Amino acid sequence: MNDREMEKLIKAIDTDTSPPEGLKKELINKVMSLENRAAPILTPIEKFLFEKPLRAACFISLPVTGAIWAIMGNSFAAMLSSLIV
Amino acid sequence: MGYYGKQLRSYAKQPNSIRGEIKMINVLYKTIFAPLEVFSRQDKKGRLGASVTIVISTIILGSVIAPVLYFYASKDRYVISLNAESLILRTALSIATWLFVCAVFWLLSKAFKKDLSYKNIAAAWGLTYIPNLLTVVLYTILMVFPEINSGNILAAFIICTLFIMFLVWKAILYFMIMRFVIDTTPREIVIYTIVSAAVFTALIVIEFSVGIQVPML
Numbered sequence: 001m002n003d004r005e006m007e008k009l010i011k012a013i014d015t016d017t018s019p020p021e022g023l024k025k026e027l028i029n030k031v032m033s034l035e036n037r038a039a040p041i042l043t044p045i046e047k048f049l050f051e052k053p054l055r056a057a058c059f060i061s062l063p064v065t066g067a068i069w070a071i072m073g074n075s076f077a078a079m080l081s082s083l084i085v
Numbered sequence: 086m087g088y089y090g091k092q093l094r095s096y097a098k099q100p101n102s103i104r105g106e107i108k109m110i111n112v113l114y115k116t117i118f119a120p121l122e123v124f125s126r127q128d129k130k131g132r133l134g135a136s137v138t139i140v141i142s143t144i145i146l147g148s149v150i151a152p153v154l155y156f157y158a159s160k161d162r163y164v165i166s167l168n169a170e171s172l173i174l175r176t177a178l179s180i181a182t183w184l185f186v187c188a189v190f191w192l193l194s195k196a197f198k199k200d201l202s203y204k205n206i207a208a209a210w211g212l213t214y215i216p217n218l219l220t221v222v223l224y225t226i227l228m229v230f231p232e233i234n235s236g237n238i239l240a241a242f243i244i245c246t247l248f249i250m251f252l253v254w255k256a257i258l259y260f261m262i263m264r265f266v267i268d269t270t271p272r273e274i275v276i277y278t279i280v281s282a283a284v285f286t287a288l289i290v291i292e293f294s295v296g297i298q299v300p301m302l
Contacts, residue, residue, distance in 0.1 A: 040121075040264075046264075050121060050257070050264070050265075051119075052118070052119075053120055053254055053258060054118070061246050061249040061250035062246060065245050068249075074238070077245060080241070080244070080248070081231070081235065081241075
């Protein structure tokens, strides 16, 4: 490499470079979409059901059992017992 | 080195088999308490192992251990017999049911162009057997000790609540698979649910006919 080429190279290194138009925005959008995929956006009902399904099942099962019990009375327990051989 | 550093170092020292078990336990723990971390389209390490473990445990308990316990607990009260062929048939049918349901989900996912592997669906669906396992445990306890459920209204209410809770839990996990693993649209989820309902009903009838009382779905 002669002196002239060396000077050109140094100039090229010193020159400020900027990414092509729209590249930054595209990269940010890609990263955002990847993050959204990892942590999906949930509605309040989905949050209640899917974040802690065991807790949701507890909350749902109590009133459901109460309602069935209120309608069927002790016959519900009797029916359940009859199913268990 | 902090607490987590020490944990990491002790984890790294474990042999591979123990590390696999730790991963499986971690998956099972997350399935119960933080299922959003487990039910996703990405293949998670230890998920298939945990899934197979939970399915096989449920099937063995429901198809082999429960009838044997019931036989020994009731042989003095009733005239009953223990048929080894029936136990093998129940076990085989339960395993076939799990694989068949996964195949139905996989075929539907192919029909809707979801690009999902059979292994991924089998791993996710197997994890939903945790409520089944607990149902089988409760059912076995009630079979062996029927007096728990008779005469005490509070005990009967708690038992009924537990059965309904496991059912609701299973339903929630089903919809989590639809939403986060198969990634269905609302229209697709309706189609999935109609097909699943028909398939599940047919399988329950078949399972009942061979003596499986807690559906292995």
